[in-house]
Amino acid sequence: MKKLETFGIKPHDASLKADGEKWSIMEKLLLGLTLDQYIGQAIRNKLNWFFAIIFAIGIPVIIYRFIFSLGAVTHASYDYPWGLFLGFGLFCMVPLSASGFMLGTTVEVFGRHDFEPIERLALLNGLLGYFFAVVYLLVDLGQPWRLSYPMVYSFGPAAVLFLVGWHVATYLSVQVAEVSTAFFEWIGFQRGYDFIRKGTIGLTVAGIILSTLHQGALGALFLYAPGKVHPLWYSAPFQWILFFISSIPAGLCMVICVSTIVIHTMKWRCDKRFIDNLDWITIALAKGSAMGLITYLIMKFIAIAHDNEWAYFFTGWGAWWWFEILGFVILPLVILSYGIHNKLVGLCRIGAFLTVLGILLNRLNTALITFNWQLYQEIPHYLEFVIAITIFAIYVATYRFILARLPILYKFRSQAEE
Amino acid sequence: MSKITRRKFLAASAAGGTAIMMAPTKKAFAAGSFEGFPDGMGVLVDLTRCVGCRTCEAACNKEQKLPEPALPFDDYSVFDEIHHGNQKRRTTDKAYTIVNRYDLKDSDEPLYRKIQCNHCNEPACLTSCFVNAYTKTPEGAVIYNSHVCVGCRNCMIACPFHIPAYTYHSVLNPVIKKCIFCYDTRLKEGRPPACVESCPQQVMTFGKRKDLMVIAHERIKKNPDKYIDHVYGEKEVGGTGWFYISSAPFEEAGFDVHLPKKPIIDNVKDFLAIVPVVLTVWPALFTGFHLLATKGKSHGHGDDHSHDEQEGH
Ligand code: SF4
Ligand code: SF4
Ligand code: SF4
DSSP states (O other): OGGGGGGTOOOOOBSBOTTSOBOOHHHHHTTTOOHHHHHHHHHHOHHHHHHHHHHHHHHHHHHHHHHHOGGGTSOOOSSOOSOHIIIIIITTHHHHTTHHHHHHIIIIISOOGGGHHHHHHHHHHHHHHHHHHHHHHHHHSSSGGGTTHHHHTOOOTTOHHHHHHHHHHHHHHHHHHHHHHHHHHHHTOHHHHHHHHHTHHHHHHHHHHHHHHHHHHHHHGGGGOBTTBOGGGOOTTTHHHHHHHHHHHHHHHHHHHHHHHHHHHOGGGSOHHHHHHHHHHHHHHHHHHHHHHHHHHHHHHHHHHHTTOGGGGGSHHHHHHHHHHIIIIIHHHHHHHHHHHTTOHHHHHHHHHHHHHHHHHHHHIIIIISTTTTTOOOOOOHHHHHHHHHHHHHHHHHHHHHHHHSTTSSOOBOGGGO | OOHHHHHHHHHHIIIIIHHHHHHHHHHHHHHHTOOOOTTOEEEEEEGGGOOOOOHHHHHHHHHTTOOOOSSOTTOGGGGGOOBTTTBOOOOBTTBSOEEEEEOOSSOSSOEEEEEOOOOBSSOHHHHHOTTOOEEEOTTSOEEEOTTTOOOOOHHHHHOTTOOOEEOTTOSSOOOEEOOOTTTTTTGGGTOOOHHHHHOTTOOEEEEEHHHHHHHHHHHHHHOTTTSOSOOBTTSGGGOBSEEEEOSSOGGGGTOOTTOOSSOTHHHHHHHHHHHHHHHHHHHHHHHHHHHHHTTTSOSSSOTTTOTTHHHHO
């Protein structure tokens, strides 16, 4: 794909071609290549082979799950009703997708339009993350075809999951609306673009509300299980705050990670505005993450002090807790601070990467690893890993497909500007 | 960005959004003050009387039309079964009740304990379910409606006694399975459950929960040497419909003695309480921020960075 110019083709970035003709949808989809050229470059790309192998193994397993039941691909555990699909797919994907509302707020609410080059990437990251969290959920639910029941048929309004369900559904629509501006530009539907653009501030504020609540609610879900989640990862008054606060660095660092990957692998698609601004934006995002992380760290200790759980520090679980905090909260915090102070973009990226890993570890610790700490530990069925990895690969492939086409990393030059 | 949009948004969020999203909280608080139905039935289980004959397991199997077990009910080797390294048997989708044996520290005689749903006054399974599949009936049973269950298994996460099980191996209609106090076949008509009736040792006494509680305390008072002075289930997680008296400390019989005295839902209330606050304060707060941050600047989008440039052309 990098070799697009070897075909003598400039990627599609405006509604009209250089010679004044309109792009057809087919040309847009094929990035301006002919079908043969497109297939040829797709086959040469090693990443596509990698995906092909994963899909060849994973998609049949997903089909297998729907034909032969959940019991066929999991341990069918009564003590661990939630396995990797929710532990990773829901509890990790959602915080890592908090980026949409964070940058939406920065740009639209605080009027920091200098962050605009990254805004759409953050919005897309949010949309795809949530969407695939729902995909994981559909694989995990016993009767996924009843997904809409809590919305339309039978209400359990005292349940935290009810709130999560409603909010994720509403927020997903908000995000679809937010990202649709890019899509409308791409297909050339100016009226739709204008319509959504007018409602941006409303959508953004709705996003903040919904995000605050459901990021917190994911934490609050575990409040139903005092005694099952290890006390170091459980705190009745603070759980939702911890989950919410940690979603801030999670979302921001995820954007840093994605933009890092993108600038190294899809530079052809980034416009000058994106490339030139990325360094200072990365450092600014790192700053936000560092502030979020330090708040999170302090809250962690307040929660432990509040419940007076110091004694657990000296147990095996305590050591594991320190591993998480030292390695994946304090260390990235130090790296980020050093990187920000000395304007070292690379270091900020390493810090961001560690932070993302830290969020993964924290959510998996809460949902799976320390869950049932008084009973026994369970390693999920290997097919659960296969399915989880496959869905993640579909997520990455979709992400890449959209980034290569829609005006996310580049700014669409409209007819009027030419 | 026109002002109308902003105002419209505020109005919409105040009316629609808040109404929908605040409903949960009100209901939850209502549920929180619920103490169980005053005339609900219960069962007093006297662990000192149980000999581990497993007759109740067989009776439940028959009454609930459950599949035949791998080992017959008179096979006592099941008491030696250990799962996952250190776990005794638990309730499953094929066994709503099971009896386990516990070796005691200060006695050569083991203690047997029957495990089934405790029919909590304020059930965690019920409050955690987002489609309200569970009902606490006025008779005291906690029953479940398989027709609305989505299969999220949050109730299994929530139940402090590890009771609900799931028919994972069903493709088209996986459901939760648990003891239902023989509601359909017996309790509704005021009759005692099958397991209670079948017991040759009269381990279980069926009656109104509040009457049984008096009996439990009387038994302990009359035989202070025999019983430890605790009725497990009187206060635990807000009180349970089935409760226990024992000769040995409850932890030795595998009970979780660290459970909170308050209903599980109480833990979640701090969070539910912030929901209306966020819904009402956030829109005003952030719209205010927006106005402050963009004051003096051209509204909406900066000239040179804007996506909307074309609008001006
Ligand atoms: S014991 Fe568990 S399943 Fe039974 S009512 Fe209580 S919370 Fe629900
Ligand atoms: S598994 Fe079914 S009954 Fe249990 S919480 Fe989910 S929807 Fe409710
Ligand atoms: S009450 Fe009925 S369903 Fe429950 S354990 Fe006894 S026999 Fe089984």
